Amino acid sequence: MSYLPVKQLLQTEPGQTVTVKGWVRTKRESKNAVFVAINDGSTIHTIQAVAEAGFLPDETLRLITTGACVAITGELVPSQGAGQAVEVQIADVHIYGPADPEKYPLQPKRHSLEFLREIAHLRPRTNTFSAILRIRHALAFAVHKYYNDNGFFYLNTPIITASDAEGAGEMFRVSTLDPLNPPKTEDGKVDYSQDFFGRETNLTVSGQLEGELGALALGKIYTFGPTFRAENSNTTRHLAEFWMIEPEMAFFELEDNMNLAEDFVKTVIRYALDNCADDLAFLENRLKEEEKTKKKEEQSEMTLTEKLRFVVDNDFERLTYTEAVEILRNSKPAKKGQFQYEVSWGIDLQSEHERYLVEKHFKKPVILTNYPRAIKSFYMKQDDESAAAPGPTVRAMDVLFPGIGEIIGGSQREDNLEKLTTRMAEVGIADEAIWWYLDTRRFGSAPHSGFGLGFERLVLFVSGMSNIRDVIPFPRAPKSAEF
Amino acid sequence: MSYLPVKQLLQTEPGQTVTVKGWVRTKRESKNAVFVAINDGSTIHTIQAVAEAGFLPDETLRLITTGACVAITGELVPSQGAGQAVEVQIADVHIYGPADPEKYPLQPKRHSLEFLREIAHLRPRTNTFSAILRIRHALAFAVHKYYNDNGFFYLNTPIITASDAEGAGEMFRVSTLDPLNPPKTEDGKVDYSQDFFGRETNLTVSGQLEGELGALALGKIYTFGPTFRAENSNTTRHLAEFWMIEPEMAFFELEDNMNLAEDFVKTVIRYALDNCADDLAFLENRLKEEEKTKKKEEQSEMTLTEKLRFVVDNDFERLTYTEAVEILRNSKPAKKGQFQYEVSWGIDLQSEHERYLVEKHFKKPVILTNYPRAIKSFYMKQDDESAAAPGPTVRAMDVLFPGIGEIIGGSQREDNLEKLTTRMAEVGIADEAIWWYLDTRRFGSAPHSGFGLGFERLVLFVSGMSNIRDVIPFPRAPKSAEF
Numbered sequence: 001m002s003y004l005p006v007k008q009l010l011q012t013e014p015g016q017t018v019t020v021k022g023w024v025r026t027k028r029e030s031k032n033a034v035f036v037a038i039n040d041g042s043t044i045h046t047i048q049a050v051a052e053a054g055f056l057p058d059e060t061l062r063l064i065t066t067g068a069c070v071a072i073t074g075e076l077v078p079s080q081g082a083g084q085a086v087e088v089q090i091a092d093v094h095i096y097g098p099a100d101p102e103k104y105p106l107q108p109k110r111h112s113l114e115f116l117r118e119i120a121h122l123r124p125r126t127n128t129f130s131a132i133l134r135i136r137h138a139l140a141f142a143v144h145k146y147y148n149d150n151g152f153f154y155l156n157t158p159i160i161t162a163s164d165a166e167g168a169g170e171m172f173r174v175s176t177l178d179p180l181n182p183p184k185t186e187d188g189k190v191d192y193s194q195d196f197f198g199r200e201t202n203l204t205v206s207g208q209l210e211g212e213l214g215a216l217a218l219g220k221i222y223t224f225g226p227t228f229r230a231e232n233s234n235t236t237r238h239l240a241e242f243w244m245i246e247p248e249m250a251f252f253e254l255e256d257n258m259n260l261a262e263d264f265v266k267t268v269i270r271y272a273l274d275n276c277a278d279d280l281a282f283l284e285n286r287l288k289e290e291e292k293t294k295k296k297e298e299q300s301e302m303t304l305t306e307k308l309r310f311v312v313d314n315d316f317e318r319l320t321y322t323e324a325v326e327i328l329r330n331s332k333p334a335k336k337g338q339f340q341y342e343v344s345w346g347i348d349l350q351s352e353h354e355r356y357l358v359e360k361h362f363k364k365p366v367i368l369t370n371y372p373r374a375i376k377s378f379y380m381k382q383d384d385e386s387a388a389a390p391g392p393t394v395r396a397m398d399v400l401f402p403g404i405g406e407i408i409g410g411s412q413r414e415d416n417l418e419k420l421t422t423r424m425a426e427v428g429i430a431d432e433a434i435w436w437y438l439d440t441r442r443f444g445s446a447p448h449s450g451f452g453l454g455f456e457r458l459v460l461f462v463s464g465m466s467n468i469r470d471v472i473p474f475p476r477a478p479k480s481a482e483f
Numbered sequence: 484m485s486y487l488p489v490k491q492l493l494q495t496e497p498g499q500t501v502t503v504k505g506w507v508r509t510k511r512e513s514k515n516a517v518f519v520a521i522n523d524g525s526t527i528h529t530i531q532a533v534a535e536a537g538f539l540p541d542e543t544l545r546l547i548t549t550g551a552c553v554a555i556t557g558e559l560v561p562s563q564g565a566g567q568a569v570e571v572q573i574a575d576v577h578i579y580g581p582a583d584p585e586k587y588p589l590q591p592k593r594h595s596l597e598f599l600r601e602i603a604h605l606r607p608r609t610n611t612f613s614a615i616l617r618i619r620h621a622l623a624f625a626v627h628k629y630y631n632d633n634g635f636f637y638l639n640t641p642i643i644t645a646s647d648a649e650g651a652g653e654m655f656r657v658s659t660l661d662p663l664n665p666p667k668t669e670d671g672k673v674d675y676s677q678d679f680f681g682r683e684t685n686l687t688v689s690g691q692l693e694g695e696l697g698a699l700a701l702g703k704i705y706t707f708g709p710t711f712r713a714e715n716s717n718t719t720r721h722l723a724e725f726w727m728i729e730p731e732m733a734f735f736e737l738e739d740n741m742n743l744a745e746d747f748v749k750t751v752i753r754y755a756l757d758n759c760a761d762d763l764a765f766l767e768n769r770l771k772e773e774e775k776t777k778k779k780e781e782q783s784e785m786t787l788t789e790k791l792r793f794v795v796d797n798d799f800e801r802l803t804y805t806e807a808v809e810i811l812r813n814s815k816p817a818k819k820g821q822f823q824y825e826v827s828w829g830i831d832l833q834s835e836h837e838r839y840l841v842e843k844h845f846k847k848p849v850i851l852t853n854y855p856r857a858i859k860s861f862y863m864k865q866d867d868e869s870a871a872a873p874g875p876t877v878r879a880m881d882v883l884f885p886g887i888g889e890i891i892g893g894s895q896r897e898d899n900l901e902k903l904t905t906r907m908a909e910v911g912i913a914d915e916a917i918w919w920y921l922d923t924r925r926f927g928s929a930p931h932s933g934f935g936l937g938f939e940r941l942v943l944f945v946s947g948m949s950n951i952r953d954v955i956p957f958p959r960a961p962k963s964a965e966f
Binding site for chain 2: 003005007021022023024040041042067068069071096097098099100103104106121122124125129130133134136137140141144148151153154155156157158159160161162170172173174175176177179180182184188189190196197198199201203210213214216217218219220225226228230232240241243250251415436437439440441442443444445446447472473474476478479480481482483
């Protein structure tokens with residue numbers, strides 16, 4: 001039997017016989033009728049099915065409970081009630097799978113996000129999580145569409161890697177050796193030459209270095225895949241497994257890189273605004289309710305969609321790290337001693353500093369550039385010495401968002417072999433470890449740039465959620481790998 | 484300085500000053516002029532830049548060698564030579580990065596695919612690999628577009644997992660424990676409770692089970708992510724790390740599943756035909772040359788694009804496993820004893836059998852269904868007992884392609900809790916191991932189906948390559964994890 005998803009059914013002209021398949025959200029009985037709200041995941045909305053009291057056999061009625069899966073056939077008629085244009089006049093009900101109200105955890109009441117995290121296998125059946133996942137899908141599609149429209153090629157960089165190129169933190173080891181009795185070398189170390197790949201391997205922390213190989217052949221590439229950090233930190237901002245988008249472009253200098261980052265993030269957010277209005281409206285209300293529990297001064301001045309429109313409609317503020325440090329040193333909180341960490345040129349800016357710049361000083365997204373060399377990665381292009389900064393800087397850029405902090409980090413890449421290897425020696429990376437990376441500077445080196453955007457941070461921003469574990473279907477974190 | 488990619492430049496009206504940035508493919512000097520062919524990865528084609536003999540300083544001319552990166556500015560003029568509409572009359576040359584002809588491995592001559600695999604960091608700079616990677620991109624985009632257009636939601640299932648649900652083979656262990664001295668339990672086993680996730684974890688072999696959770700909430704979902712097999716097999720068909728597409732649909736039965744699989748694979752191949760004509764033409768010629776080295780009887784009857792059109796334009800042949808076994812038993816090779824493995828009901832069909840059906844008997848893609856239960860996974864829906872098969876069968880389907888064999892494997896899923904757990908007990912899977920999966924059959928169970936398509940097998944088919952290591956940028960295989 002052919003049928004239409006609820007999303008289409010709700011836009012169908014009344015007057016025809018239809019079948020709706022989905023899960024019961026609520027059942028309501030009045031003296032004269034029974035009302036069943038059905039959702040199938042295609043939209044945040046339910047379609048209402050109605051039967052006169054007594055029409056359905058008791059046996060059937062008893063099985064129509066929250067969570068049960070049903071197929072209901074009947075005429076699509078103009079709805080009598082408010083809130084929907086059409087409803088289904090029930091002629092026949094088939095129960096695919098019941099859901100015992102004594103056992104089914106998702107009863108129609110408010111559940112805490114913490115509780116729902118415990119049942120991540122069922123939470124996509126709730127309004128909140130289905131809305132988040134539909135928005136996550138729309139954003140992912142917008143990412144692919146943006147890069148495809150702009151002449152980029154999707155490049156799958158390796159997940160299992162033998163290089164810790166970013167030096168970005170602790171890594172997960174990947175192995176098939178006997179974990180209890182691994183083979184050993186003569187000097188008592190694990191003999192990885194006998195491992196699956198004949199060497200020690202880990203899960204990637206970034207596809208950037210391989211992405212650069214692609215850009216220096218295909219011109220413009222992007223990655224969009226999982227990356228991993230074995231950091232033992234249980235925060236609302238970090239995951240052990242998360243998805244990253246990393247474009248890399250030959251012939252792009254720092255300013256081109258900034259232009260791309262700003263246009264990219266605005267375009268995908270605009271796509272969500274244009275394509276996810278219903279889900280955003282639901283999450284906007286959810287956020288409003290949540291904010292009511294906060295102190296007045298912690299409540300947001302803007303609603304969720306106002307915040308998104310604001311990002312889309314305004315130019316990001318661009319300034320150098322050095323200029324930002326000046327602003328921070330002359331700021332009220334600095335003078336009143338309200339920053340936990342004192343600001344001086346050379347420090348890694350803390351969340352409190354970034355938030356001050358974005359949320360208090362400029363009140364919009366900010367792109368900071370030309371950071372001190374000492375606090376950035378070896379592969380970033382060194383600036384010429386200049387009087388504008390007290391020390392050596394690199395052509396780095398961080399895009400800072402309200403509430404999120406750093407959402408994008410990138411740079412122009414060092415394309416001079418000698419400067420690159422000198423810097424590698426300073427930070428202790430052997431040339432042999434990434435001989436293939438250095439080859440791109442040996443042969444046909446080109447100016448190029450790129451950045452990385454943590455996809456979950458984007459979904460967090462667009463959905464208005466506050467814990468990153470709530471914007472990925474099955475979060476991976478210390479002591480947590482269920483499902 | 485703004486500039487256009489070569490792809491756009493080649494379609495630009497002559498008569499304006501342009502800048503081309505890219506890598507020198509060849510330099511040719513005649514008595515009167517020097518011709519430089521430049522490629523930037525945006526297209527298989529090069530743009531020609533021309534200067535009168537003597538115009539360029541010797542120092543510059545010397546650095547214009549294969550692989551060097553240059554920016555050339557000059558007037559775009561109608562080309563004098565054949566093969567291109569426009570060319571650049573050189574006014575200025577800037578050398579970004581030279582490529583010493585004594586050292587740069589990619590000189591303009593034919594390199595073996597084996598050699599290029601050794602320098603996977605540079606091979607995207609060749610015609611063959613840039614064409615493959617552009618086609619790979621187009622196919623990936625077509626996948627996302629297809630599912631987005633058809634109301635599916637992209638679901639990121641976990642990469643690190645605690646369940647070996649498919650039982651699909653050996654897995655890679657993921658750990659942060661001290662590999663030399665892991666903590667041990669009282670009975671001398673590795674104490675994984677002290678590992679990062681508090682339990683033993685592996686890299687996923689399939690996102691299907693989690694995909695089912697998504698489908699039974701959102702209706703229609705698909706995954707597109709990396710999957711892993713720690714099989715120690717060095718073949719032209721297997722990778723340790725590969726990308727898989729796994730759609731999963733509530734309310735789809737086996738026939739809906741077949742319809743979707745056929746429509747999906749045809750649509751993405753059609754997209755490649757429509758959007759990658761130049762790259763396909765190049766690879767078609769490459770294949771023609773390669774086939775000339777084969778014996779007559781091993782040469783393909785169709786060119787690459789003929790083969791693709793044939794798949795797109797014809798209905799796939801659909802038959803049951805039982806019917807296929809009958810055809811095979813009555814086939815010439817069976818009667819002449821030419822099959823290595825004898826055919827009888829219940830065996831897992833071998834490559835020779837599948838190839839006979841696809842390439843000799845039907846001469847088109849084939850969907851085999853209703854396989855013996857004993858050779859398929861526990862989660863496949865059990866058929867009602869029927870006289871049409873000698874033993875118990877399941878609603879499985881395999882899509883078989885010429886030259887590739889199985890490109891898609893899927894099934895309707897068992898939605899009956901009792902039948903599912905009975906089957907799990909038979910094959911030795913504990914209920915507790917996948918309690919969350921079973922919950923979907925406990926609460927609101929629904930008929931549903933899905934399948935998996937190995938992305939590299941699709942790229943292999945569309946590109947006409949014969950080794951799967953040549954259709955992924957950085958292949959991972961036993962003893963091989965470079966780059």
